[in-house]
Amino acid sequence: MRRVVLIGSGEVGAKHAEALTRTDGMDLVGVADPSPVIAPPGRVPLFARWETALDVLAPDVVVVATPPGTALVAARAAARGGVAVLVEKPATLDPAALTPAPEDRRIFVAFQPHFAPGLAELLDQAPTIHRAEVTLVCRRDRAYYRSWRTRYATAGGVLHQQAIHGLALALRLLSPGPIASCAAEVQHVRQWAESEDRISAEITFEDGTLLTVDARVDSVGQPRRHEVTLHIEDGQRMHVRGRNLEAGLGDPLSAPGDLALRQAMYRALPADDASPRHPSLFPLPALSRTLEVIDHAYRTARNASEAGTAA
Template identity: 70%
Template sequence: MRRVLLIGCGEVGAKHADALTRADALDLVAVADPSPVAAPPPGVPLLANWETALKEYGPDLVVVATPPGPALVAARAAARTGAVVLVEKPAAIAPADLRPAEEDRRIYVAFQPHFAPGLTWLLTQSTVRQAAVRLVCRRDRGYYRDWRTQYATAGGILHQQAIHGLALALRLLPPGPVRSSTAEVRRVRQWGESEDRVTATVLFESGAVLTVDARVDSDEPRRHDVTLYLDGGQELHVRGRNLEAGLGPAPTAPDDRALRLAMYRALAAGDTGPLHPCLFPLSELRRTLEVIDHAYRTARTVPAARTAS
């Protein structure tokens, strides 16, 4: 059995706690959080300090589910102990925070939707030249509280909501720096420093094109899709409320817990064999953050037509 420490027991950490208690060959030995939103599973000790938990329990696997910034600090500290680390996105807001570090080779980003049906095969392909990411959902006022209120601690829609699709698309597009981008940011409800909608077109020096339309103020059915345009004219549609359908039919999409369990299994197998194609190394996250950063830095803010009460 591999010993697992969970750092952070808020909304996302609680989902990890639930899945980890159901994972084969994993033993959740402790949860570390000074002010947990959710209670740890029965029988699992709660510690206020993750440094103490690392020393006391010596985990083989550490799952970090804290806000950006602290997440990267905890993940790197855990990796330096020799543990394999899974950290929740986006881990950091500024691309400069992801300057390469030796311990990063043991850290992976928690993109469980990348384990959706068909995506293992897709990640071995290299013919994508254009990608379109579309996110439609609705976040209420309660979502923008605590650390999510300020852009400096939470980032915007592209960091917190659309990053699953952006990270997938950027893994499939040819490598290379951004040549230019045009973007619009709309802030209407003003519930925090984040925005209600972002549209962007990003051009790369390789000739690849990425378009984004992400909004969190919509009453439309939720979706988070990626359309991929291949060299031969073929289109592939990665579907699902949050990509969980992958390339398969939406009604047969695995649930969030099943995708987390697949992610944990891949981490375990990575110790003894080749890495699973869907594991997302922390080092690859820097490109995603650089593209997001470029889009926001060049964006035009569209004045609000109204202010919600």
């Protein structure tokens, strides 16, 4: 049985708490949050400071579910203690903050959709991809944009918060070359927060590979989906499907649920530095490229009015 400490007891932390208590081999022994939104389950003790929880409980696994910035600090502190750490995306909004640190080898980013059917084999085989298309269609209401999500400086935009699952997957499969060009446009219509309602981007890398993104959270009357289409060098296409990639390369009608994907992610966490790494685990150092591409898209994007005219 692995002892788990959860840092963060908000909306996302509550999802982890529920899933961890339902995962064989995982024992949630403590939750740390100075201002919990949701009480820990059962008799799990609550700590005001995560440093205290780590010292007192001596966990084997730490799950960090706090806003960007705080998440990276807590994750690295936990990893320095020698435990496996799972941190919620995006961990930080600043690519420069991911300057490599020795403890980063023990930190993994929480992308449970990457455990969807067929994706471990895909990541392990790493076929040559010359183009990837990331599509996101979802709906967020006003209540979603509260507290830290209200401002871009603390939450980031659509690419950081919603489309990052597909972007991170695509960028692990595309070549790691520098960005040659980027054409992007953002639309901000509802004015509920600093985050935009839609962003589209076309990013070309120096070796000619291409990444396109169409991500929107303002959609009404459209089926919700978050998918990645991969164009393989031999002309074939692979489609990672689902409301949030959960069908993977399999049949959407038999896609696993969120709980099953989370449980697979928890179980894949290595026991020590010598343990083999599951292909679907997303290592923290790989997040640097994802954040660099996101940062470049936003820095070069033009703003568009509701009618689509450049501002």
